[in-house]
Amino acid sequence: MSSKVVECPAVWIAGASCSGCSISLLNAVSPSIKNLLIDPVIPGKHVNLRFHATIMAGQGEPALKVVRDTAAQRAEEYLLLVEGAIPTAEDGLYCTIGELEGEELTVREAVSELARSALAIISVGTCASFGGIPSGSPNPSEAKSVKEVLEEEGISKPVINVPGCPPHPDWLVGTIAMVLLNGLPSPDDLDGALRPKAFYGKLIHDNCPRRAYFDSGQFARHTGEPGCLYELGCKGPVTYADCPLRLWNNGVNWCVGAGSPCIGCVEPGFPDKLQPMFKKLDETALERFKISVR
């Protein structure tokens, strides 16, 4: 790496998650994951990913020590990326990331410790952002979002939520690039749920190619049929994301384009508040759900 390139350290901690957010990031196309890990993300700036349990070669205590060293040596400079919700029952013992000097290090402890000296925290995916599936009823591990845990601990560091089950790779790469380019986002750059408006500022329903069907009352009765998917449970009318414009899998398609209703995976309260998944929203849904703060 040229000495002219500024390195931004990053630590990725995984809590209660399916690792789908990591898998989605591995599918980044432009830049690719190889570009992300090795090259500058933007000219002159490179993300130095120091810890990621799934994709790093290091393991055990030496790898965990890198995390501690980053917090000590690069305080207020590194990004803390958290994937997954944070189990809090039994002092967080339902989810640990390893052992240090014979002591289990819980995700709750790791996130709290690292957040205190981070530049900012990026919650990757709906579980880290809002609790997601691990915090769904009955939630025996008392899983919580990163923001909730930080509030309980009295830690007031900037948090950016990049939800999605999983998030689109562009949403995460774009958010990191925005921080490297412009510094931390201003309050105007984020919505009420701390999501970057650049990616989550538009209602899916307003940009859906099936919108003309909705407006003319032509509704599909089965998945795969032409027509609006509202009566099959589409949550596009209460979901904010740019899926219809950005598309997934390198611009190939998206949920509604493939014939599936949007299930509202980026919204606070997903999945519980979006249930029943395949039943239509009733007329008072917008008011009743109150799932997006604008």
Ligand code: SF4
């Ligand atoms: S398919 Fe969903 S997002 Fe598209 S117009 Fe119908 S209700 Fe709206």
Ligand code: SF4
């Ligand atoms: S269309 Fe809806 S369910 Fe599909 S990825 Fe986008 S927000 Fe999630």
